[in-house]
Amino acid sequence: MNLIKIGNYLIPIVVLFIIVYALKKKVKIYDSFVAGAKEGLEIAMSILPFLVAMLFATDILLKSDILNRAFDLFTPILNIIKIPKQILPMSLIRPISGNASFAVMIDLIKSYGPDSYIGRIASAIQGSTDTTIYVISLYFGSIGIKKIKYSLWVGLLTDLVCVITSVILVSIVFGCF
Amino acid sequence: MMNKLWALFVIVGIIFSLVTGNADIINKEIINYPSEILNIFLSMLPLMVIWSGIMNIAKEAGILKKISHFMRPFFKIIFPEIPSNHESLDYIASNLTINMLGIHNASTPFGLKAMKSLNELNKNKDEASRSMITFLVLNTSGVTIIATDIIAIRSMYGSINPSEILMVTILGTIITTVVALILDRLFYKFRRK
Numbered sequence: 426m427n428l429i430k431i432g433n434y435l436i437p438i439v440v441l442f443i444i445v446y447a448l449k450k451k452v453k454i455y456d457s458f459v460a461g462a463k464e465g466l467e468i469a470m471s472i473l474p475f476l477v478a479m480l481f482a483t484d485i486l487l488k489s490d491i492l493n494r495a496f497d498l499f500t501p502i503l504n505i506i507k508i509p510k511q512i513l514p515m516s517l518i519r520p521i522s523g524n525a526s527f528a529v530m531i532d533l534i535k536s537y538g539p540d541s542y543i544g545r546i547a548s549a550i551q552g553s554t555d556t557t558i559y560v561i562s563l564y565f566g567s568i569g570i571k572k573i574k575y576s577l578w579v580g581l582l583t584d585l586v587c588v589i590t591s592v593i594l595v596s597i598v599f600g601c602f
Numbered sequence: 603m604m605n606k607l608w609a610l611f612v613i614v615g616i617i618f619s620l621v622t623g624n625a626d627i628i629n630k631e632i633i634n635y636p637s638e639i640l641n642i643f644l645s646m647l648p649l650m651v652i653w654s655g656i657m658n659i660a661k662e663a664g665i666l667k668k669i670s671h672f673m674r675p676f677f678k679i680i681f682p683e684i685p686s687n688h689e690s691l692d693y694i695a696s697n698l699t700i701n702m703l704g705i706h707n708a709s710t711p712f713g714l715k716a717m718k719s720l721n722e723l724n725k726n727k728d729e730a731s732r733s734m735i736t737f738l739v740l741n742t743s744g745v746t747i748i749a750t751d752i753i754a755i756r757s758m759y760g761s762i763n764p765s766e767i768l769m770v771t772i773l774g775t776i777i778t779t780v781v782a783l784i785l786d787r788l789f790y791k792f793r794r795k
Contacts, residue, residue, distance in 0.1 A: 432768035447663035461658020465651040485615035539761035553774025555744035572729040575789040580742040
């Protein structure tokens with residue numbers, strides 16, 4: 426079975442299912458779509474300042490090349506386990522901020538191409554996990570929890586697992602080493 | 603925390619560029635990159651708007667409620683300490699369902715409500731309860747099935763098949779979520795001994 430092909434069926438099938446199901450339930454589909462689209466536009470506008478801020482700061486950090494130079498030290502080890510060093514800055518930033526790692530993903534996709542090994546791994550890391558530190562500080566902060574116990578460790582270990590699985594899955598699914 | 607992080611990124615980036623003699627590169631970035639940010643935003647916008655529209659249809663047709671309903675048996679296993687009719691379960695279900703469909707910013711309000719509701723069951727108010735940590739771990743591990751923003755970016759930079767990555771992100775999401783839940787259990791058991 427071709428795993429890539431299945432991915433292409435997913436969105437059309439979900440859209441078709443929702444619309445047919447809604448027709449059956451006699452939802453006013455057009456009105457409902459427009460109302461939702463309006464809400465989506467408002468959400469998009471509300472995240473724009475955060476996106477601009479994080480993309481801008483992350484771009485300056487990346488273009489200074491300091492992360493790549495720092496991670497050059499690890500190149501020999503990484504070559505043995507076949508993890509491209511270019512994804513290290515992203516792995517480091519992924520648990521801290523979703524928008525920042527999104528910016529790194531865009532940078533990698535731009536530099537190496539969306540259909541390259543590195544571009545695909547970057548997409549996979551971005552899509553398979555969520556921000557650990559941001560979510561913990563937001564959710565626990567909102568109700569005044571001070572002792573977060575083992576939650577940070579579970580989150581960070583999961584992020585590490587995410588990077589490793591992303592590399593393995595991209596290698597298996599696209600067969601490119 | 604974001605304040606410190608933002609300052610750190612900008613300061614370290616600029617100082618390192620100046621020290622290594624790349625002032626012109628960073629100068630160009632500061633002047634030119636903002637217009638690229640706008641392009642990135644514009645490339646994500648249509649898909650976000652369309653997806654929100656479709657999700658609203660799903661919501662009004664009662665599909666989101668159905669999905670929440672299907673999650674209930676699963677909740678009994680992962681949240682053994684929450685009474686089965688407690689309202690926090692509704693918020694958790696809404697948060698996870700919206701997250702699965704890739705609209706993170708719309709899921710946050712439900713996540714915050716879920717936390718508040720879980721805190722009512724919490725005996726020690728400044729300490730995270732077991733259920734809270736499990737819920738948080740589900741959120742940090744990510745449950746996204748349809749990652750529209752990533753597809754939009756891949757498409758913007760000329761991918762031949764932007765959504766081909768879905769299969770990888772779905773498998774990745776399943777693996778990280780299962781790993782997160784197992785680690786959560788292990789840490790809980792280990793800490794109690």
